[in-house]
Amino acid sequence: MNEEKTGSRFELGMIGLGVMGRNLLLNMADHNFPVAGYDRDVAKVQAFLKEGANHDVSGSNDLGTFIALLKKPRAVMMLVPAGSAVDSVINELLSFLEPGDLIIDAGNSDYKDTDIREKSLYAKGVWFMGMGVSGGEKGARYGPSIMPGGRPEAYGRVKPILEAASAKVNGEPCVTHIGPGSSGHFVKMVHNGIEYALMQLISESYDLMKRGLGLGNRELEQVYKDWNKEGLTGYLMEITGEIFGRKDSETQKDLIDEIKGAAAQKGTGMWTSESAMELSVPTPTIDVAVAMRNLSVLHSERSIAKSNLSRPAIPYAGEKAEFVSKLKSAMIASMLLVYSQGMALLSVASFHQGYGLDLEAIARIWRGGCIIRATILEDIRSVYRRSPSLPNLLLDPAFAKIVADHQEQLRLVSIEAIKMGIPVPALLSTLSYLDAYRSEWLPSNLIQAQRDFFGSHTYERIDRKGVFHTDWDES
Numbered sequence: 001m002n003e004e005k006t007g008s009r010f011e012l013g014m015i016g017l018g019v020m021g022r023n024l025l026l027n028m029a030d031h032n033f034p035v036a037g038y039d040r041d042v043a044k045v046q047a048f049l050k051e052g053a054n055h056d057v058s059g060s061n062d063l064g065t066f067i068a069l070l071k072k073p074r075a076v077m078m079l080v081p082a083g084s085a086v087d088s089v090i091n092e093l094l095s096f097l098e099p100g101d102l103i104i105d106a107g108n109s110d111y112k113d114t115d116i117r118e119k120s121l122y123a124k125g126v127w128f129m130g131m132g133v134s135g136g137e138k139g140a141r142y143g144p145s146i147m148p149g150g151r152p153e154a155y156g157r158v159k160p161i162l163e164a165a166s167a168k169v170n171g172e173p174c175v176t177h178i179g180p181g182s183s184g185h186f187v188k189m190v191h192n193g194i195e196y197a198l199m200q201l202i203s204e205s206y207d208l209m210k211r212g213l214g215l216g217n218r219e220l221e222q223v224y225k226d227w228n229k230e231g232l233t234g235y236l237m238e239i240t241g242e243i244f245g246r247k248d249s250e251t252q253k254d255l256i257d258e259i260k261g262a263a264a265q266k267g268t269g270m271w272t273s274e275s276a277m278e279l280s281v282p283t284p285t286i287d288v289a290v291a292m293r294n295l296s297v298l299h300s301e302r303s304i305a306k307s308n309l310s311r312p313a314i315p316y317a318g319e320k321a322e323f324v325s326k327l328k329s330a331m332i333a334s335m336l337l338v339y340s341q342g343m344a345l346l347s348v349a350s351f352h353q354g355y356g357l358d359l360e361a362i363a364r365i366w367r368g369g370c371i372i373r374a375t376i377l378e379d380i381r382s383v384y385r386r387s388p389s390l391p392n393l394l395l396d397p398a399f400a401k402i403v404a405d406h407q408e409q410l411r412l413v414s415i416e417a418i419k420m421g422i423p424v425p426a427l428l429s430t431l432s433y434l435d436a437y438r439s440e441w442l443p444s445n446l447i448q449a450q451r452d453f454f455g456s457h458t459y460e461r462i463d464r465k466g467v468f469h470t471d472w473d474e475s
């Protein structure tokens with residue numbers, strides 16, 4: 001190690017120099033912060049030092065040497081897989097850290113774990129922050145959206161470095177102190193839940209155009225590029241257009257056709273659905289997106305079911321261009337309804353978990369750097385600027401009007417999908433969410449009557465206050 005690259009003067013240390021850790025640390029170094037990296041794998045440390053050679057960086061694959069590089073009170077960030085790896089890193093760190101040092105878990109940890117870790121570390125005098133980072137490899141390197149939670153004093157210590165490294169939209173950094181405790185990881189989890197639902201919707205639009213209309217990959221590439229230019233501008237739409245244009249370097253075939261239709265997952269989508277259920281917030285599109293990832297991996301069952309359950313498809317008989325235009329409208333409505341579900345979950349969690357979330361600030365920091373960034377987040381930000389405690393975006397007349405203007409196309413596309421036998425559970429559940437949310441009357445009176453009939457669970461009445469029970473066996 002070179003002399004000037006030693007000494008306890010590095011402002012932040014990163015544990016885990018994988019995809020995210022290496023890139024985020026280089027990003028911080030780009031902004032002239034002296035930073036140090038640690039990885040168990042010496043090759044990863046060397047690769048980081050080589051890439052950061054023109055910056056004030058240092059690193060080691062020895063934890064004690066790495067910790068000795070850091071300025072006191074120390075700030076140690078980790079980007080390692082969620083779960084036991086985080087606990088094992090914390091345990092190893094504890095023998096080197098002192099009261100007042102700060103640990104930041106910037107991975108996709110379960111927020112419930114974050115609450116436990118923060119409390120137990122605080123009792124030992126060590127500060128702990130759970131922080132969401134979104135943007136993938138490129139975002140981490142050139143500007144992610146960052147969602148730090150925990151004590152405001154802890155955030156204050158790393159605010160300059162996080163603001164410098166984050167994405168900027170109109171000069172505003174895509175980072176803000178989210179709130180206390182596990183709020184940063186909760187907000188990142190919901191970001192990912194929205195991400196799952198948007199990805200499922202886009203994949204359904206692909207299926208409708210591929211199997212329904214018979215469009216080829218060049219046509220699909222053009223449709224997604226057009227959608228990204230106007231009306232549906234966002235990162236996921238942008239990369240989808242690029243994906244359809246990519247050739248496999250080995251076979252020279254379209255790469256998309258070489259990829260198996262079985263989608264993996266690491267847990268954040270499922271945790272979003274679980275949390276929504278726990279907090280009684282309806283998020284049907286996110287729930288169905290998780291279910292479809294689960295169904296996608298049942299390939300051998302699906303190949304048996306294919307012959308057992310075959311049915312003739314009723315092909316689409318209309319104009320292809322007209323269908324694509326309706327589909328674009330359907331996508332606009334359904335994507336807005338996904339953001340509505342996710343933001344409604346944040347609104348309830350803010351109250352129940354004492355996070356005190358600023359929904360306008362969350363929409364602001366999601367406008368750049370993250371995977372769900374899209375121009376609509378500017379409108380969503382405006383809604384919360386007007387009405388900071390709105391329980392659901394659909395209650396804002398301007399936002400509701402955009403959905404209402406596109407809802408008929410969502411309905412028409414859904415009907416065609418059903419006729420063609422193409423699975424579009426995200427589109428259908430989104431439409432039903434809309435129809436249920438805008439319906440003052442729901443048939444749940446019958447469910448109450450049934451519950452009281454079989455279990456004496458009682459019911460409320462519309463004409464009187466109180467709880468009532470009927471002896472349903474009495475004639």
Ligand SMILES: NC(=O)C1=CN([C@@H]2O[C@H](COP(=O)(O)OP(=O)(O)OC[C@H]3O[C@@H](n4cnc5c(N)ncnc54)[C@H](OP(=O)(O)O)[C@@H]3O)[C@@H](O)[C@H]2O)C=CC1
Pocket residue numbers: 015016017018019020021039040041044079080081082084085086088089106107108109133134135136137266
């Ligand atoms: N990839 C992405 O797009 C995003 C990922 N995330 C989250 O960031 C975190 C890191 O992901 P990513 O960078 O993609 O993962 P990688 O697999 O690329 O890197 C993980 C790093 O963690 C290290 N590590 C694993 N287990 C331990 C352990 N027990 N002790 C010490 N180090 C360990 C690995 O070291 P070694 O080489 O020695 O195994 C490796 O350097 C995860 O929580 C992920 O969910 C968040 C946003 C986006």
Ligand SMILES: O=C(CO)[C@H](O)[C@H](O)COP(=O)(O)O
Pocket residue numbers: 108134135136192195264265266267268269371
């Ligand atoms: O956090 C991310 C993006 O925002 C990560 O890429 C995460 O891994 C995505 O979730 P999954 O792997 O379950 O699809």
